[in-house]
């Protein structure tokens with residue numbers, strides 16, 4: 001059984017969908033939810049699901065990324081994770097951290113990568129007049145939002161969309177895509193998932 005740690009910074013809706021997918025004959029189980037934000041709503045949701053939670057607040061480290069990441073690694077490795085899932089985790093990770101979990105760390109990004117790496121993805125897709133948008137799950141490498149793509153979901157972007165209405169259309173697909181990718185990844189299958 002693969003042990004999965006999920007990293008969050010906010011509401012944790014992707015964490016909830018991942019956690020709820022890991023049942024029955026699914027080859028993985030959630031063992032820890034870690035947040036860098038003490039008041040993240042996802043912490044209470046994880047506790048309600050019976051998952052251990054922990055907080056490593058980045059603020060006391062005042063930009064000392066190496067010290068913050070050393071604390072992350074110490075806390076994470078205490079749970080002995082086989083796989084890390086970043087799910088709305090909003091901190092940039094250095095190559096040192098990424099190398100420590102090389103080949104076993106996933107992230108979900110709200111765009112059709114390689115388009116729109118970074119922030120404000122939906123607003124940028126709309127500003128470009130794209131007719132479609134979506135989300136991607138990728139393996140995390142040192143290049144921000146740049147690792148091998150393990151799954152994508154496409155949704156229409158409509159002329160009267162705002163970033164908020166488009167985000168609301170994409171989010172349910174995130175909640176289906178990430179669990180589908182994790183299930184394959186935990187079985188050692190890197191065949192990309194395409195939705196719908």
Ligand code: GRF
Pocket residue numbers: 008009010011012013014015042087088089108109110135171174
């Ligand atoms: C989602 O849009 C996800 O794509 C991005 O963070 C947002 C919030 O996710 N990574 P969650 O509700 O905290 O899972």
